[in-house]
Amino acid sequence: MKHLKFIFSLYSKNWLSAILLIFVTSVSLFTLTNAIGKYQFYHYSLDLFSSTKLNDHDVYFMPFVSEDQRKDPESNYLSMEQATSNAVQQIKNTAGVEAVIQSPFLISGEYKGNSLLMAIYDRELNEKFSLPLETGTWFRNTAKTKNAEAIAGGYSFQNVQVGSAIHVEYKKGNGITKEIDLKIVGKLKDPSAFPNFSLSGTTIFADDIWKWQDVLILNQKNLPDDVGKDAQVSGSNFFISIRSQANYDAAVRSIEQFGTVKPYRKILSDSSINAENKIRQNLPIPLFFLFISSMTQLSVSVLFVNKKIPEFGIYYLYGCTKFRYFCSLMICITALALVSVLINFVMVVECPALLHYGILNLGHVVFDCRQIFSFVLPYEIISLLCSILFCFSIFRKKTPIELYRRLES
Amino acid sequence: MITLEHIYKIYYSHGVEFQALKDVSLTISDGDFIAIQGKSGAGKSTLLHILGGIDDYDTGTYRFNDTNVADFTNHQLAKLRNSEIGFVLQDFSLINHKSVLFNAMLPLYFNKTPAKDMKPMALNALRLARIEDQAKKPANQLSGGQRQRVAIARAIINNPSVILADEPTGSLDTETSAQIMDLLMSLNKQGITLVVVTHDNTVAGYAHRIITLRDGEILS
Numbered sequence: 069m070k071h072l073k074f075i076f077s078l079y080s081k082n083w084l085s086a087i088l089l090i091f092v093t094s095v096s097l098f099t100l101t102n103a104i105g106k107y108q109f110y111h112y113s114l115d116l117f118s119s120t121k122l123n124d125h126d127v128y129f130m131p132f133v134s135e136d137q138r139k140d141p142e143s144n145y146l147s148m149e150q151a152t153s154n155a156v157q158q159i160k161n162t163a164g165v166e167a168v169i170q171s172p173f174l175i176s177g178e179y180k181g182n183s184l185l186m187a188i189y190d191r192e193l194n195e196k197f198s199l200p201l202e203t204g205t206w207f208r209n210t211a212k213t214k215n216a217e218a219i220a221g222g223y224s225f226q227n228v229q230v231g232s233a234i235h236v237e238y239k240k241g242n243g244i245t246k247e248i249d250l251k252i253v254g255k256l257k258d259p260s261a262f263p264n265f266s267l268s269g270t271t272i273f274a275d276d277i278w279k280w281q282d283v284l285i286l287n288q289k290n291l292p293d294d295v296g297k298d299a300q301v302s303g304s305n306f307f308i309s310i311r312s313q314a315n316y317d318a319a320v321r322s323i324e325q326f327g328t329v330k331p332y333r334k335i336l337s338d339s340s341i342n343a344e345n346k347i348r349q350n351l352p353i354p355l356f357f358l359f360i361s362s363m364t365q366l367s368v369s370v371l372f373v374n375k376k377i378p379e380f381g382i383y384y385l386y387g388c389t390k391f392r393y394f395c396s397l398m399i400c401i402t403a404l405a406l407v408s409v410l411i412n413f414v415m416v417v418e419c420p421a422l423l424h425y426g427i428l429n430l431g432h433v434v435f436d437c438r439q440i441f442s443f444v445l446p447y448e449i450i451s452l453l454c455s456i457l458f459c460f461s462i463f464r465k466k467t468p469i470e471l472y473r474r475l476e477s
Numbered sequence: 478m479i480t481l482e483h484i485y486k487i488y489y490s491h492g493v494e495f496q497a498l499k500d501v502s503l504t505i506s507d508g509d510f511i512a513i514q515g516k517s518g519a520g521k522s523t524l525l526h527i528l529g530g531i532d533d534y535d536t537g538t539y540r541f542n543d544t545n546v547a548d549f550t551n552h553q554l555a556k557l558r559n560s561e562i563g564f565v566l567q568d569f570s571l572i573n574h575k576s577v578l579f580n581a582m583l584p585l586y587f588n589k590t591p592a593k594d595m596k597p598m599a600l601n602a603l604r605l606a607r608i609e610d611q612a613k614k615p616a617n618q619l620s621g622g623q624r625q626r627v628a629i630a631r632a633i634i635n636n637p638s639v640i641l642a643d644e645p646t647g648s649l650d651t652e653t654s655a656q657i658m659d660l661l662m663s664l665n666k667q668g669i670t671l672v673v674v675t676h677d678n679t680v681a682g683y684a685h686r687i688i689t690l691r692d693g694e695i696l697s
Contacts (some may be wrong), residue, residue, distance in 0.1 A: 382571070383587070388560060388587050389551050390551075
C-alpha cells in the first residue's frame with residue numbers, strides 16, 4: 069500500500085501532463101477502434117451475406133416497370149404495387165426461375181416502451197435467409213400456435229432469454245392497438261440485421277441488403293392469420309433464385325426485360341473490394357491520431373522523468389535505489405496508458421447502449437473486445453516500450469552522486 | 478564504529494585528474510561528534526559522501542560496524558543509508574511542494590515499516606525535532622530553521638546510528654543556528670554519532686574532535 073502511495077506521490081506537479089496524455093491517448097485509441105469497427109462492420113455484413121443459402125446462380129433484381137407494363141389488357145392504368153406484382157408473377161413463370169425472394173413484410177410494434185420492427189419471414193426467406201444466431205435455434209415449428217415463435221435481435225432484447233415469452237403491442241391499419249404473445253426461440257448475433265431489398269443502383273454491396281435495427285423475426289407459417297394483414301412490404305427489390313447454372317443465362321436474359329440484375333457472386337466480390345477501400349479511406353485519420361498520441365506519450369514520459377530526476381537525489385539519500393525509482397516512474401507512466409486502454413475498453417463494452425440511446429452516433433460499427441487485444445493493446449505496449457526505452461536512456465546517464473551534487477549546489 | 482583506512486579518491490573531469498582524498502585514515506567511535514573543516518575543494522564533502530555510501534572510493538578500506546562497505550551491493554548500500562545513516566544538508570533537501578509529514582516519513586517508504594506505523598513514527602520524529610505543529614504545512618511555507626528541523630526529523634526517523642550533516646547551519650541566522658546545533662547536540666547525547674562538515678568555527682566548537690582537511694589530506 070505504501071509503495072502505491074509513494075508511486076502516486078510521483079504524479080505531483082505532473083497532473084496536467086498526465087490528464088493531457090490520458091485524453092489524447094483515449095481519443096486516439098477510440099478513433100482507431102472506430103475505424104476498425106467500421107472495417108469489421110463491412111466484413112460482418114459480407115459474412116452475413118455469405119452465410120445465406122444464396123448461391124452463384126441467384127441474382128439480386130431491381131424491377132423497372134415500364135409505362136406499357138403499368139397498363140392492363142383494357143388499357144387501365146395500374147398502381148405501381150399492382151404493376152410490380154404482375155411483373156413478379158411473370159418472373160415466377162419464367163423458365164428456369166425457381167423462386168422469388170421478397171423483403172420481409174414489416175409491422176411496427178412496441179416492446180417495453182421501445183419501438184421495434186417485426187419482420188415476417190415467408191417460406192422463401194426462411195429457406196435462403198436464415199441468420200446466424202447467438203443462442204437458440206432457427207424456426208422449427210410450422211404449426212399455428214398461440215405463442216408464435218420469434219427470433220429476437222438487438223439491444224432492446226439483450227435481457228430476454230431464449231425460451232421466454234414476451235408481449236408485444238402493435239397498431240393495426242385502423243389505429244386499434246393489438247397485442248401478440250411471442251415465444252423467443254433464438255437470438256441474433258450482434259449487430260442485429262434482417263434482409264431488406266430496397267436499395268437500387270449500379271453497385272450493390274452486402275451491407276446494402278440489410279436493415280440494421282432491433283428486430284423480432286416472425287415465421288409467417290406460425291403466425292395467427294390476422295397478424296400478417298397489417299404488415300407492409302419493406303423493399304421493392306428482390307432476389308431471384310434460378311434453378312441451375314444451366315438455366316442461368318437464358319433465365320437472366322428473360323428477366324432482364326423487367327429490370328436490372330446483379331449476380332450474387334458480383335455483389336460478394338464488389339463488397340470485398342468495398343471493405344478494403346473503406347479501410348483505406350478510414351485509416352489515415354486514426355493513424356494520424358496514433359502518431360500524435362505516440363508523440364504525446366513520449367513527450368509526457370520524458371517530461372515526467374525530467375521533472376522528477378532532481379527529487380531522486382533526495383530519495384537516494386534515504387535508501388531508494390536507482391532501479392527502484394526508475395521502476396516507480398515507469399509504473400506511473402504505464403498506469404496512464406492503462407487508464408486510456410481501460411477507457412477504450414469501457415467505451416467498447418458500453419457502445420451498444422450508447423448507440424441504442426442515441427448518445428453516440430458513429431454510423432455502422434461492429435465493436436468487439438478482441439479489437440482491444442488485437443490492435444489497441446499491442447499499439448499501446450509498443451508505444452509504451454519506446455517511451456520507457458527513451459526515458460531509460462535519459463535516466464541511466466544521471467548518477468545519484470551527480471544529482472546529489474546538483475542538489476547541494 | 479566507522480573506520481577508514483588509507484582512502485584515496487580521484488576525480489576525472491574532462492581528462493584532468495583531481496585528487497580529492499589522499500591516504501585518509503580515520504576512526505569514528507559510536508556516540509562521537511566530529512567536525513570536518515577545511516577550505517573549499519579540500520575534500521570535506523567527498524569524505525562525507527564516502528561515509529554516507531553515496532560515493533565510492535578508489536583504494537583503501539571503509540568499515541561500517543566492522544563490515545567492509547566495498548562488499549556491499551547497491552541494495553545493501555541503500556539499506557545502510559536508510560537505516561543507519563541520517564543526512565542533514567545545508568539546503569535542507571526537502572520535497573518542497575509536499576507536506577512536512579510526507580518529508581519526515583520519506584525514509585519509511587524505502588524499508589519494511591508497516592504503512593499504519595508511518596504517520597505515528599513521523600509525528601514522533603517531528604516532535605523530537607520540535608516541529609510537530611507544522612506537520613500538515615507544505616515544506617515551502619516554512620522558515621529556514623523550521624525546514625532544517627524537518628530535515629533533522631527525517632534524518633532521525635529510522636533511529637540511525639550516525640547523522641552526517643553538511644553545513645547544517647550554512648543557510649541559517651546565528652540564533653537559529655544555535656537552536657539547530659542544540660537539537661543536534663541533544664541527539665548526540667542520546668548516543669547518535671555526529672559528523673558535521675562546517676566552515677563555521679562556532680559550530681565546530683560543539684564537536685568532541687575537529688578534523689582539518691587540506692588538499693585531500695588530514696592535517697590534524
